[in-house]
Amino acid sequence: DGGITQSPKYLFRKEGQNVTLSCEQNLNHDAMYWYRQDPGQGLRLIYYSQIVNDFQKGDIAEGYSVSREKKESFPLTVTSAQKNPTAFYLCASRREGDTQYFGPGTRLTVL
Amino acid sequence: GNSVTQMEGPVTLSEEAFLTINCTYTATGYPSLFWYVQYPGEGLQLLLKATKADDKGSNKGFEATYRKETTSFHLEKGSVQVSDSAVYFCALKHAGTYKYIFGTGTRLKVLA
Numbered sequence: 001d002g003g004i005t006q007s008p009k010y011l012f013r014k015e016g017q018n019v020t021l022s023c024e025q026n027l028n029h030d031a032m033y034w035y036r037q038d039p040g041q042g043l044r045l046i047y048y049s050q051i052v053n054d055f056q057k058g059d060i061a062e063g064y065s066v067s068r069e070k071k072e073s074f075p076l077t078v079t080s081a082q083k084n085p086t087a088f089y090l091c092a093s094r095r096e097g098d099t100q101y102f103g104p105g106t107r108l109t110v111l
Numbered sequence: 112g113n114s115v116t117q118m119e120g121p122v123t124l125s126e127e128a129f130l131t132i133n134c135t136y137t138a139t140g141y142p143s144l145f146w147y148v149q150y151p152g153e154g155l156q157l158l159l160k161a162t163k164a165d166d167k168g169s170n171k172g173f174e175a176t177y178r179k180e181t182t183s184f185h186l187e188k189g190s191v192q193v194s195d196s197a198v199y200f201c202a203l204k205h206a207g208t209y210k211y212i213f214g215t216g217t218r219l220k221v222l223a
Contacts, residue, residue, distance in 0.1 A: 042200065042213035050209065090154050098143040098204050100211060102154035
C-alpha cells in the first residue's frame with residue numbers, strides 16, 4: 001500500500017533531551033511538510049521541503065531541525081531548545097498539484 | 112494576509128440531521144480550497160476540494176461550493192451519521208506556492 005508512515009505513535013521526552021520523529025512516504029512525492037497541532041488550534045507549519053537536500057523554515061521552526069537526504073524520508077528533530085514541545089506532530093507530502101496527504105501523527109509528551 | 116475562519120465548535124447533532132460547517136477565507140486571487148477530516152488520534156484525511164469559483168467538491172455525502180462572491184466554502188451533509196463525528200478543517204492554498212493555511216477546526220459530535 002502507498003502512504004505515509006510516522007513513528008513512533010507515542011513518544012516521551014525528558015527535559016533537555018533531543019528526540020527524532022520519523023516520517024517515510026512511498027508515494028513518490030517531492031514535497032514534504034511537518035506540522036504541529038495543539039488543542040483547539042489549527043495546524044502550524046514547522047518545516048517544508050520541496051526536493052531532496054533542500055528545506056525551508058515554516059512559521060514555528062525555532063527549536064526544531066530537519067533533514068532531507070532521501071526523497072522518501074523527512075525526519076524531524078525536536079531539540080532541547082524547544083521549550084514547549086508537547087503536541088501532536090503531523091507529517092504530510094504533496095504530489096504535483098495541490099493535494100496534501102497526511103501521516104497518522106506522533107504524539108510527543110515531555111515528562 | 113491570507114486566512115481561514117471556521118465556525119467554533121463543538122457542533123452537536125442528532126443522527127440524520129442536516130449539517131453545515133461554515134468556512135470563510137481571506138485571500139487574493141483564486142486559491143484552491145479544501146476540507147480535511149481528522150478522526151480521534153489520527154492524521155488528517157482529504158475530504159473534498161475545489162480549485163476554482165463555483166466548483167463543487169463532493170465526497171461521502173459531503174459537499175462544499177467555492178463561492179468567490181462571499182469568499183466562502185461551507186461544508187454540508189444532508190444526513191449525518193455517528194461515524195461522522197470528527198474534527199473538520201477548512202484550508203486554502205495558492206497555486207505555485209507551498210503553504211497551506213488551515214482554519215482552527217470544528218469538532219462535530221453526532222448522537223445516536
